[in-house]
Amino acid sequence: MTHSLHRxxxxxSLENDYVILITPAISVNDKGSGEKLxxxxxxxxxxxxxxxxxxxxxxxxSGLTIEKLDSYLGDGKRIRAAISDKESLKRILARIKEExxxxxxxxxxxxxxxxxxxxxLGIKPHSINMALGVWGKVSLLPEERIREITTMCxxxxxxxxxxxxxIKKVRDGKMTPEEASEKIGKxxxxxxxxxxxxxxxxxxx
Amino acid sequence: xxxxxxSCIGCRQCLAYCPVGAISFSAEEGRxxxxxxxxxxxxxxxxxxxxxxxxxxxxxxxxxxxxRRHFSDPTSRHELTRMPGxxxxxxxxxxxxxxxxxxxxxxxxxxxxxxxxxxIMDVETVTKALSKYGVTYEKKNPLVALFSxxxxxxxxxxVKGERVLSIIIEFVVPVDRVTEVLKAIKKVSCxxxxxxxxxxxxxxxxxxxxxxxxxxxxxxLEHKPNAKxxxxxxxxxxx
Numbered sequence: 001m002t003h004s005l006h007r008x009x010x011x012x013s014l015e016n017d018y019v020i021l022i023t024p025a026i027s028v029n030d031k032g033s034g035e036k037l038x039x040x041x042x043x044x045x046x047x048x049x050x051x052x053x054x055x056x057x058x059x060x061x062s063g064l065t066i067e068k069l070d071s072y073l074g075d076g077k078r079i080r081a082a083i084s085d086k087e088s089l090k091r092i093l094a095r096i097k098e099e100x101x102x103x104x105x106x107x108x109x110x111x112x113x114x115x116x117x118x119x120x121l122g123i124k125p126h127s128i129n130m131a132l133g134v135w136g137k138v139s140l141l142p143e144e145r146i147r148e149i150t151t152m153c154x155x156x157x158x159x160x161x162x163x164x165x166x167i168k169k170v171r172d173g174k175m176t177p178e179e180a181s182e183k184i185g186k187x188x189x190x191x192x193x194x195x196x197x198x199x200x201x202x203x204x205x
Numbered sequence: 206x207x208x209x210x211x212s213c214i215g216c217r218q219c220l221a222y223c224p225v226g227a228i229s230f231s232a233e234e235g236r237x238x239x240x241x242x243x244x245x246x247x248x249x250x251x252x253x254x255x256x257x258x259x260x261x262x263x264x265x266x267x268x269x270x271x272x273r274r275h276f277s278d279p280t281s282r283h284e285l286t287r288m289p290g291x292x293x294x295x296x297x298x299x300x301x302x303x304x305x306x307x308x309x310x311x312x313x314x315x316x317x318x319x320x321x322x323x324x325i326m327d328v329e330t331v332t333k334a335l336s337k338y339g340v341t342y343e344k345k346n347p348l349v350a351l352f353s354x355x356x357x358x359x360x361x362x363x364v365k366g367e368r369v370l371s372i373i374i375e376f377v378v379p380v381d382r383v384t385e386v387l388k389a390i391k392k393v394s395c396x397x398x399x400x401x402x403x404x405x406x407x408x409x410x411x412x413x414x415x416x417x418x419x420x421x422x423x424x425x426l427e428h429k430p431n432a433k434x435x436x437x438x439x440x441x442x443x444x
Contacts, residue, residue, distance in 0.1 A: 002295070002313050002373065003279075005433045006402045014431050021433075025298035029442040055279050062252075097438065104298040104439030111432045115413065118436065126437030127305055129296040129313065129406040130417050131429040135391065136400035140321050147319060155279040156320045156370055157249045161221040187222075187249060189279050 003154025004080075004108035004192050005131050008147045011110060013201070017152070018089045018109035019192045020044070022079040029102060034074040036101040041070055043095045044081050048088040052081035053191025055155075061185040061195060082152075084196040090117050097121055149198050153188040162187075170202050177202035206250060208239045212260035219261065222253045224370060225322045245322055245370045246273035248280065269364050272325075275347065276369035293345045293375065296406045300439040310383045310417055311406030312340075314390065317371040318402040325351065325360055325367050327397040331374060332358030334393035338386050343375040383420055409434075 004019035022040050024033035044052060045066055053059025057072050073079070083089045089107070096105060107114050111128075118125050134141065141147065142160035149163045150156065166184060169175040175183075181198035208219075208228070213236040220228050220237065227243035228250065230236075237260075250256075251263045266274055274281045294302065295311065305311045314331060317323030328348075336358035342349050353361045378386050383405075390403065407417040421428045 002315055002318075002402065002404055002433070005404055005431075006315070006319060006429075007431060008319075008429075011430050021297055023294060023297040025294060025301045025439065028298065028301045029439065031442060093436070100438075102438070102440040102442070104300055105436045106297045106433055107436060108431065108433040110430055111415075111434070112430070114432075114434050123436050123438065124411075125409050125413075125434050126300040127296050127406065127408050127435045128415055128417065129311070129404050129433040130415070130421070131432060132403045132405065132421060132426050133429060134319065134400050134402050135394040136397050138400055140400060141319070151319050156224050156318065157247065157252075157279075158320075159222060159224040159226070159249070160320060161223070161226065165221045187253060189252070 002129065003190070005129055006151055006154065007108070008144060008151045013148060013197070014110050016085045017194050017197045018083040018107055020081050020083060020089070020092065021106040021108070023104050023106065024076050024078070025104060026076060030076040033076060033103060036103055037073040037077055037079055038070055039099065039101060040079055040096065040103070041066070041073060043092060043099070044079070047091040047095065048083070049081040050084040050194050050196050051185065051188070051191045052079070053189070054078060054080065055190040058189055059191030059193070061182065061188065061191070061193065080190050080192050082192045082194040084194055086113060086117070090121070093117065093123065094121055097123055145201070148201055149184065152193045152198065154192060155188070155190065157187040157189060158184055158193070166202060167205065171205060206239060206244055206246060206248070207262040207264050208237050209260045209262060210236060212258050213237050214258055216257060218255050218257070219250050222250050222255055224249055224320055243368065244273070245277040245368055246270065247277040247370050248274070269367055272351070272364055272367050273369055276372050293343055295375065296433055296435050298439060299435050300437045301441055305377060305407050307408050308380050309377050309407065310380055310420065311375070311377050312386065313404045313406065314374040315371050315402045316374065317369065317399055319400070321400050322368055322370050323372060323399040325365050325369070327399050328372055328374065329358065329360050329365070330397050331390070331393050334358070334389055335374070335386070338378070338382065338389060340376040340378060340386065343377070346373060346375045348372055348374060380416070380420070384424060387424060387426070
């Protein structure tokens, strides 16, 4: 799946928007991965995530608690989280490297920043999935400022109509950016929607 | 999805939630109406709990309409992969699966993304164009279950009338063939009634250089500043 790859926005807008995916590989290292996932979860929560969840049970923005998420983690499950600042990501990766549990770790975000962080932490990136943008009948697309928000839900549960409505309500003073971002973020079922970035984008109008 | 006519009070609150704009308001009937041809069964309207009178239902579906749900609702489980979601592990576990090897490029064409949706007919337009290049589709991708003839890029007749939120065409090509394949994809992108998000996957060299980025730049293709990077921290389970 490429659901964390196609987030849109300028370099500045993406500066503090990262997604971390922790994925046991089926028939390779999924056996016994449940206990490891619980340890990864502890690291993520302690170092600070903006959103986290799993696709089968929802995210902390849609009512899932960390305790419940922990109880659902078993062999072969996955963890997905959104991180809204570079320093938190760096602390998380440092601890993951130190604990060396051996599950595959993928980070989506600005390439230059991830490479720089990897160098500092002594991590050697292995492979990459790189977006070439959107091709085809692009006249169907909503404007970019809308897509900056909708593409943060990689499964596209967030409609452009809802984002337009939220922008208008914020502009009219009928809703705060925080209320709007929480309302929108609730629709992302896997936990990679960055509500903090959404709030900042809504504040810009 | 179903909107129960007798229950709907016409408050219109659900309209904005549909990612593909399949819900409209009928002034004549004073209620919300769902266009079943456009609805991709993603379940967003239902899960949002926006309806104040619970008029939105999440019904059991029959094949082939079930495909809409499997390719659109991330909480549903694909019959082929037994996994939620529309894709595979692709680059996420490449450090232990070695799926994309040195000298190979993975291509992911996510039809209908971002947020537009796609007909299966449009997907077939692309797979037929790719058939000239002998691409081998990722066998764990749920797309392969739709083929009647994968070599020709043809789908089963019964699935051709369906629409989904997105579907990923996923395959690997040798580096020396990627240019002609990308040119073919660019050409066919002008023949479809939707959009797709496209990406290239591959290994990162020991010195940190990124061959797929160099390929894109050589072809004059724009690539985004953000990407999905496997950090190489995975390993095989010790015996």
